[in-house]
Structures are given as C-alpha cells and as structure tokens.
Amino acid sequence: MRAKILIVDDESAIRQMVCLALSQANYDCLEAADTSEAQTRILGDKPDLILLDWMLPGVSGVEYARRLRQQKLTQHIPVIMLTARTEEEDKIKGLDSGADDYITKPFSTRELLSRIRAQLRRVAPHAVETPVEVEGLALDPATHRVSAEGGELDLGPTEFRLLHFFMTHPERVHSRERLLDGVWGNNVYVEVRTVDVHIRRLRKALTSSGHDRLIQTVRGAGYRFSARH
Known part of the structure; x- marks a missing residue:
C-alpha cells in the first residue's frame, strides 16, 4: 500500500x-x-x-x-x-x-x-524488517540474506538494498534518478550511471538461479522488477 x-x-x-x-x-x-x-x-x-x-x-x-x-x-x-x-x-x-x-x-x-x-x-521500522519473496527468490532484511532454490546468494550491500527496493516496488518502471533516491538516499555524490553498474552486478548474482530475468530494462525509461513474462 x-x-x-x-x-x-x-x-x-x-x-x-x-x-x-x-x-x-x-x-x-x-x-x-x-x-x-x-x-x-x-x-x-x-x-x-x-x-x-x-x-x-x-x-x-x-x-x-x-x-x-x-x-x-x-x-x-x-x-x-x-x-x-x-x-x-x-x-x-x-x-x-x-x-x-x-x-x-x-x-x-x-x-x-x-x-x-x-x-x-x-x-514504521517493522516494514524494513519484513521478509519478501517472489517466485522462489527470498530476501530477509533482518538477517541480510538472499536465497533461491534453497541456496544462499552472495550479494554486496548495495546490490542487497537495490534488490530489496525492487522486490518491495514491483511492476513499476523506475528511472535511474528514482532508484538513486530510493536506494542511495540523498547521497549527491553518486552519479546516475552508477545505477547501471549495480544493476549488472545484481543480475550477475541472480543468474545462477535464473532470477536475473526478473530485472527488466525499459528502453528510455529505466528498470522494472516483474515476474510477468
């Protein structure tokens, strides 16, 4: 909501x-x-x-x-x-x-x-601690763990925050600027294109389980996290 x-x-x-x-x-x-x-x-x-x-x-x-x-x-x-x-x-x-x-x-x-x-x-600190799961991909903010198909995935801290943002805001197109606001906050020293670097790292981390397909590039607009094919 x-x-x-x-x-x-x-x-x-x-x-x-x-x-x-x-x-x-x-x-x-x-x-x-x-x-x-x-x-x-x-x-x-x-x-x-x-x-x-x-x-x-x-x-x-x-x-x-x-x-x-x-x-x-x-x-x-x-x-x-x-x-x-x-x-x-x-x-x-x-x-x-x-x-x-x-x-x-x-x-x-x-x-x-x-x-x-x-x-x-x-x-509403409880919202930050609520686990989320999408098609077998599970993220637990409290333990800072991500798992898929029963195995744990290795994500860096920024990729973890990025995935958490995507999973709690699915099916929406997010511009790079919006992702900077949502993941990096008011850190004005982060360049917009930095988002692309971390998207690539996140996709690579999700490749082994096949969940990299959930992160979709929307040409000219940004990125979307979607379970729809």
Missing part, C-alpha cells in the same frame, strides 16, 4: 509541485489549502505524513502542529514544517510546536523526498 502524504499550503503552485514529486515517487498526495480543509482530509483519509506550511490563513501552521499533537488521531503522524523562515529561533519554535522536521523554502524535491522517507522509516 502506498503511503499517503498530506500537503497543507495555501499556495496552489507549491501544492502542485509537491504533489507531482510525490506521485513520481509512488506516494499518494492529498491537498489542503488551510487547516480547516486539512482536518477534513485527515478525518477522511488519515495520511501517513503531513507537510505543513508555517504561514497559513487563519490558524498558523505552528499552532496547528500543536493541535495535531494534542489529538489522539494525529499525535503520532509525522509532521514536516515548510517555511521561508531561516532563523534558528524560528526553526526551534517550529520543532517545539510538535513538528518532526523542518525544511526551508525554496527546497529541492530530492531533499524533501529524502526527509519524507526518513520520517516514514522512523514511524
């Missing part, structure tokens, strides 16, 4: 930009222009994370963050504050209000997605 992210911002251009990035990163995006609309979306959809603008009409983002922390329904939902304020005092005020993280405008979508992933990992 895709995580649902609620963006609360009175600027429609920012909401559109954020929602486009979230959609491309395989998240479901919910929108609200103020806290009243946000509350309606929360009650109806219960998002997994809230992106909250500081300066909102009526109730400010800071005040609303405090209210979210006081409500049983929302007290555990991660909140990332979005603001143009850059002073340390303002950052502290935002975090003290109940926000879990703080990002200043203008921000890159790459940084925003990295912070979102970090918050979602924090509140």
Whole structure:
C-alpha cells in the first residue's frame, strides 16, 4: 500500500509541485489549502505524513502542529514544517510546536523526498524488517540474506538494498534518478550511471538461479522488477 502524504499550503503552485514529486515517487498526495480543509482530509483519509506550511490563513501552521499533537488521531503522524523562515529561533519554535522536521523554502524535491522517507522509516521500522519473496527468490532484511532454490546468494550491500527496493516496488518502471533516491538516499555524490553498474552486478548474482530475468530494462525509461513474462 502506498503511503499517503498530506500537503497543507495555501499556495496552489507549491501544492502542485509537491504533489507531482510525490506521485513520481509512488506516494499518494492529498491537498489542503488551510487547516480547516486539512482536518477534513485527515478525518477522511488519515495520511501517513503531513507537510505543513508555517504561514497559513487563519490558524498558523505552528499552532496547528500543536493541535495535531494534542489529538489522539494525529499525535503520532509525522509532521514536516515548510517555511521561508531561516532563523534558528524560528526553526526551534517550529520543532517545539510538535513538528518532526523542518525544511526551508525554496527546497529541492530530492531533499524533501529524502526527509519524507526518513520520517516514514522512523514511524514504521517493522516494514524494513519484513521478509519478501517472489517466485522462489527470498530476501530477509533482518538477517541480510538472499536465497533461491534453497541456496544462499552472495550479494554486496548495495546490490542487497537495490534488490530489496525492487522486490518491495514491483511492476513499476523506475528511472535511474528514482532508484538513486530510493536506494542511495540523498547521497549527491553518486552519479546516475552508477545505477547501471549495480544493476549488472545484481543480475550477475541472480543468474545462477535464473532470477536475473526478473530485472527488466525499459528502453528510455529505466528498470522494472516483474515476474510477468
């Protein structure tokens, strides 16, 4: 199930930009222009994370963050504050209000997605430990082992993370940039073509069991992990 992210911002251009990035990163995006609309979306959809603008009409983002922390329904939902304020005092005020993280405008979508992933990992660590299996290929994050046909496969740490990402996001076409975000995080020093090198290594490791066929190249788009022939 895709995580649902609620963006609360009175600027429609920012909401559109954020929602486009979230959609491309395989998240479901919910929108609200103020806290009243946000509350309606929360009650109806219960998002997994809230992106909250500081300066909102009526109730400010800071005040609303405090209210979210006081409500049983929302007290555990991660909140990332979005603001143009850059002073340390303002950052502290935002975090003290109940926000879990703080990002200043203008921000890159790459940084925003990295912070979102970090918050979602924090509140759902069990998801990282869940074993996955596709057509006899099994991966166990807890023991860091991959096996196929009863035998263990030897994968490097990056190939392991890459395979885990593919197996938990099957049947979707992932661009190299998306794989960098999902596997390497915000490591800006990794070049896009590095993905191809690790794809080749991963395929080689899966060749003995015949599972290399699951990693498909989609010309001009990227890669897909699929059990369909």
